[in-house]
Amino acid sequence: MCDTCGCEHTGETPKPVEPQRIPVVQKILSANDQVALENREHLRAHGITAFNLMSSPGAGKTTLLLATIAALREKTRVGIIEGDTASQVDAEIIAATGTPVVQINTGGGCHLDAPMVHSALHALPLDALEVLFIENVGNLICPVAFDLGQNYKVALLSVPEGHDKPYKYPAIFEAVDIVVVTKADLMPYLDFDLEKFRVLVHGLNATAPVLVLSAKTGEGLEDWLAWLGERFV
């Protein structure tokens, strides 16, 4: 019994509750997943391959996109959906390259969802695109749970964030098709243990490659472009 508030708390640290195992007879799609399915069909019908980029704030999603747009300019036609809780600073940076871009402001919401992306798709010239990058809201946790209808999920982890992040945020590393370590140019100034990071990621996800790149120096960009290139329709 707690003296101050009279509650019955035992002092134990809360633990995640194990979900009860209930036999699933038929998979009922959630409202989000239903729209994600429609988005996927939209994209397929237009011959567009879509990538959902997820990371912490400031991990370098926009910078990687700028380098990617520049490299793909002669090879394919790229469109961008930008997700942020507020502002359109990233969309303005992308628009300055002449790339079709739509900004989604979530109004404080911590992730994109399929209906937001659905609306954004209608604002893009889909017939003129072959590749779509969706830059999710900067958040290493919430975006993972929402299928947007993308073909591939990409996690970025910047070197300054530290190699221990798969311990603390395992869900994103389990879920993605590739992990991109960004800001590799900062390696000399930080204690980022790349081999430890690879071991942690592959402990959660045996198949996702771990690429290391610096959009600033260009290091590793070819590997990223090669991985992308294998996935265009």
Add this chain to the structure above:
Amino acid sequence: MCDTCGCEHTGETPKPVEPQRIPVVQKILSANDQVALENREHLRAHGITAFNLMSSPGAGKTTLLLATIAALREKTRVGIIEGDTASQVDAEIIAATGTPVVQINTGGGCHLDAPMVHSALHALPLDALEVLFIENVGNLICPVAFDLGQNYKVALLSVPEGHDKPYKYPAIFEAVDIVVVTKADLMPYLDFDLEKFRVLVHGLNATAPVLVLSAKTGEGLEDWLAWLGERFV
């Protein structure tokens, strides 16, 4: 009308909906705020001043806490609550300093809430503490909305994240009592415009000081300790 799915979307980018203004006759506390009130009373009854540290993943919350613990060892008695979606790596690092610490694992949840902190308080030797640091889950969005019963809210923003973050994540900068720019030792290698960052923060929050520090070199640590020292009971 959309050809692929037959929906009526107009193609407009979704915008945040302005909340309707309803006259508030009486403020009804939410379940979280009620427990936060109890936490605040617990802490007050024990003479403890509590700080809620919020930031992106890898911004340096634990590293700042380690430097703070070392500096305060002779001056006061510190306790720590560690919040993470999974693992207890941070709590183990803190425990190695001999500091009382409780790990909260949210089981994937994107923020701490007041009931979690309430349980954790019961697992700490409150009578032996004067200062409590609550390290929230690494997330620049969701933790802001949940009062934990702390006395002060602290936002950390690391230099590699970039000076433009107040544009994209305004809510946290509006809500806090102080903004700490971490990893200042990386300034020479990045294009972080400190003056622009100050202007953006103070445009959202006129009263929160913006401190600049590096837990690695010790730069700015005295300013942080001075700010803390003024707030202990």
